[in-house]
Amino acid sequence: MGLIKELVLLPVAPLRFTGWVAEQLADEADRQQFGAAAGVQQLEEIEQARDSGEIDEEEAARHEGEVLETQMSRAEPEEGTEGG
Numbered sequence: 001m002g003l004i005k006e007l008v009l010l011p012v013a014p015l016r017f018t019g020w021v022a023e024q025l026a027d028e029a030d031r032q033q034f035g036a037a038a039g040v041q042q043l044e045e046i047e048q049a050r051d052s053g054e055i056d057e058e059e060a061a062r063h064e065g066e067v068l069e070t071q072m073s074r075a076e077p078e079e080g081t082e083g084g
Contacts, residue, residue, distance in 0.1 A: 039071040 009016075032038060043064060050060040 034070065034074045036071065039067055042067045 046055070046060050046063045046067070049055045050057065055063070
């Protein structure tokens with residue numbers, strides 16, 4: 001039955017491949033935007049802005065809190081998944 005199914009679905013294979021590529025691109029974009037390295041980079045940028053006087057301590061603390069909150073919320077669902 002699997003062979004017949006694959007033969008029937010063969011004409012839509014390019015669409016399935018395009019969907020797979022789109023999913024891979026979305027996953028990579030998520031990793032780049034919300035990954036641990038991105039969080040560290042954002043914290044470094046906040047520290048540089050604070051050191052240069054672009055933002056004050058209160059605003060820096062608020063931004064750091066937002067970055068850390070985002071990182072914590074993104075890490076929680078991944079803890080329960082296996083090698084994935």
